[in-house]
Amino acid sequence: MILFFSDLHIDPLRPDELRQKILIRFLNQLKGVEKIFLVGDVFDFWFEYRYMVPSGYIHILDAFAELINRGIEINFIKGNHDQWAGSSLSSTGINVYDQKQDFECYGIKIHLAHGDFLDRTVPNQLTQFFFKSKICRSLFGHIPHEIGFPIACHIAQRNRNFKLKNALIKAFDEYAREKIAHGSDIVIMGHLHYPIMKRTGKGVYVNIGDWVKNMTYLVLKKDELFLKKYLDENLSCCKIERHSERRLVCQ
Ligand SMILES: [Mn+2]
Incomplete structure (x- = not known):
């Protein structure tokens, strides 16, 4: 069994927040899981300080380390x-990959x-410019962490809490359709904070949702894919049928 999460948005300034405690308890109790994929925005803001890790991330990093010790791969x-x-x-021990x-x-x-990267709005373009700039990264590293880190977390x-626009939902749909047309069976994304599972071409597009408002995650078994809500029934699921041509059927 493989689990997928996105947009956990662990807030290092509020490590006692209930949703974060629930997540850590949930991770600690996982059974039968081989791999976990974290599809971005796990941390509300991450900066690699040379000699320290923000104390508000200790609990979640500890939970990930425990899973890795149990032989579960985290990507x-x-x-x-x-x-x-x-x-x-x-x-x-976490495998870190680009976008x-x-x-x-x-x-x-x-x-x-x-x-x-599908969000072409001006605020997102500016944020992208800031994060891609090596100069900005280096300058940020020179700000004392007691000042820079909490300010960055507040901005994050x-x-x-951005307002979701239809144009962005459509851009995600189109991206997934293109990837499926080029050979992917399942396209799994995040960022929208809005859970979606739908048949697209010969495959399935899933947006995992988030662990802020929706508390959703995705489960892949050999023949099934479930989009689940924590402590709730499946939001949607799809059967993976293996015939001469693979078909993914959303139910
Ligand atoms: Mn995001």
């Missing part, structure tokens, strides 16, 4: 909030992308 695709993740995060990646699980071709918290 992390960067989102817009944590695109500065790098060697210090990967030193915990788009292809994987194969149980013989199923899966394309994973957080999806923020404001940015995560």
Whole structure:
């Protein structure tokens, strides 16, 4: 069994927040899981300080370390909030990948992308420019962490409550359709904070939702894919039928 999460938005300034405690308890109690994919925005804001890790991330990093110790592989695709993740995060044993990646699980071709790069609005373009700039990254590193880190977290918290526009939902649909047309069976994305599972061409497009308002996650078994809500029934599921030509059927 493979689990997928996105947009956990762990807030290091509020490590006692109930939704975060619930997530950590949930991770600690997982059974029968082989791999976990984290599809971006796991951390509300991530910066790799040279000699420290923000104390508000200790509980979640500890939960991930425990899973890795139990032999569960954790793969992390960067989102817009944590695109500065790098060697210090990967030193915990988490496999860190850039924004788009292809994987194969149980013989199923899966394309994973957080999806923020499809957001062409001015605020997102400015954020992208800031995060891609090596100068900005280096300058941020020179701001004392007691000042820079909480300010960045407050900005990150404001940015995560963006208003979802239809144009962005459509851009995600089109991206998934194109990836499926080029051979992916399942396209799994995040960023929208809005759970979606739908048949697209010969495959399935899933948006995982988030662990802020929806508490949703995705489960892949050999023959089934479930979009689930924590402590609730399946939001939607699809059967993976293996005939001469693979068909994914949403129910
Ligand atoms: Mn995002």
